[in-house]
Amino acid sequence: MSILHTVNKSPFERNTLMDCLARAKDGAAVLLIEDGVYGALAGTQASDAIAKRGAIKFYALGPDLDARGLAEKPLIDGITLIDYSGFVDLAEAHNPVQSWL
Amino acid sequence: MDDFEDDEFDGPVKKFLFLNRKAPYGTIYALEGLEVVLITAAFDQDVSMVFADDGVFQIKKDQETSGINMKNFSPTYRALEGYEVEKVYAEKESLEARGLSEDDLVIPVEVLSAAELAELMDTQDVIVSF
Amino acid sequence: MDYNVNETTINADEEGYITDMGSWSKDLADTIAVTEKIDMSDDHWEVVNFLRDYYEEYQIAPAVRVLTKAIKKSLGPDKGNSKYLYELFPYGPAKQACKIAGLPKPTGCV
Numbered sequence: 001m002s003i004l005h006t007v008n009k010s011p012f013e014r015n016t017l018m019d020c021l022a023r024a025k026d027g028a029a030v031l032l033i034e035d036g037v038y039g040a041l042a043g044t045q046a047s048d049a050i051a052k053r054g055a056i057k058f059y060a061l062g063p064d065l066d067a068r069g070l071a072e073k074p075l076i077d078g079i080t081l082i083d084y085s086g087f088v089d090l091a092e093a094h095n096p097v098q099s100w101l
Numbered sequence: 102m103d104d105f106e107d108d109e110f111d112g113p114v115k116k117f118l119f120l121n122r123k124a125p126y127g128t129i130y131a132l133e134g135l136e137v138v139l140i141t142a143a144f145d146q147d148v149s150m151v152f153a154d155d156g157v158f159q160i161k162k163d164q165e166t167s168g169i170n171m172k173n174f175s176p177t178y179r180a181l182e183g184y185e186v187e188k189v190y191a192e193k194e195s196l197e198a199r200g201l202s203e204d205d206l207v208i209p210v211e212v213l214s215a216a217e218l219a220e221l222m223d224t225q226d227v228i229v230s231f
Numbered sequence: 232m233d234y235n236v237n238e239t240t241i242n243a244d245e246e247g248y249i250t251d252m253g254s255w256s257k258d259l260a261d262t263i264a265v266t267e268k269i270d271m272s273d274d275h276w277e278v279v280n281f282l283r284d285y286y287e288e289y290q291i292a293p294a295v296r297v298l299t300k301a302i303k304k305s306l307g308p309d310k311g312n313s314k315y316l317y318e319l320f321p322y323g324p325a326k327q328a329c330k331i332a333g334l335p336k337p338t339g340c341v
Binding site: 008009010012013034035038041042043044045046047062063064066067068069070071072073083 | 123124125126127128154155158161162163164165166167168169171173175198199200205
């Protein structure tokens with residue numbers, strides 16, 4: 001089983017997403033939650049970091065995007081939206097889970 | 102503020118600039134900052150409110166928080182006008198870095214550059230950062 | 232300080248503001264008014280309803296001056312002034328009317 005990484009900090013304020021991506025191997029999964037979902041937006045200064053890691057599977061938590069008014073904003077290609085039960089499924093399908101706090 | 106009179110607060114008036122730099126919901130800063138601005142404005146102070154860095158996300162339109170079980174406080178920014186907070190700014194560089202424009206915001210703002218923000222900060226008596 | 236309405240207990244904080252806004256009802260408003268020694272007239276209800284509308288729109292309870300100004304704007308100067316509002320709610324229109332309206336304590340009221 002591959003690793004599930006979670007990132008909950010805004011990429012514009014912290015280096016957490018970059019710290020995660022530097023250690024995430026191809027084939028791993030990265031889930032953006034809480035303020036981490038800002039990293040899912042297309043067309044920002046932070047978009048490139050995710051866009052160029054095509055071999056990583058990226059997810060973003062829908063309720064956190066909705067809360068922040070981002071439901072209608074375009075996301076980086078290849079990011080899958082999930083809800084809380086999808087979060088549970090991901091945690092079940094991967095091992096171990098690393099939270100980049 | 103249960104003053105019986107309708108006259109304005111007659112104590113000293115200072116120029117306060119509130120610099121909001123944090124996204125909403127992930128931390129409590131945005132909500133706390135907003136409450137302090139409203140309280141300060143209720144005392145008839147000269148208030149400027151600036152959204153910069155991730156603070157610009159506070160006034161993003163279309164916030165819908167039922168899925169995360171938190172109160173959506175973005176409508177409260179629209180009450181600023183009633184509190185006579187009329188000097189509201191967003192930093193241009195911060196909006197652009199995040200792929201946002203004025204059309205994305207819940208309230209009208211004056212967009213100013215980082216250099217203009219530096220000038221504005223220079224003219225204040227007090228700067229409060231959240 | 233809880234309230235009892237139609238044999239149901241409604242929780243409130245030590246100052247008498249209800250803790251769950253969803254538990255508000257007109258009967259509860261009447262009950263809170265009794266503890267505030269206010270006999271609810273149509274004029275009282277007008278202010279209480281105005282506050283509930285304000286909260287619905289802005290998600291805060293306004294400071295008294297902001298409330299006064301907002302009432303003046305929508306109901307006219309005869310009602311949008313401190314004298315009128317303090318006659319209706321002698322212990323502070325924002326505090327008392329907010330309590331009866333089931334809102335939190337006003338923001339900017341310190």
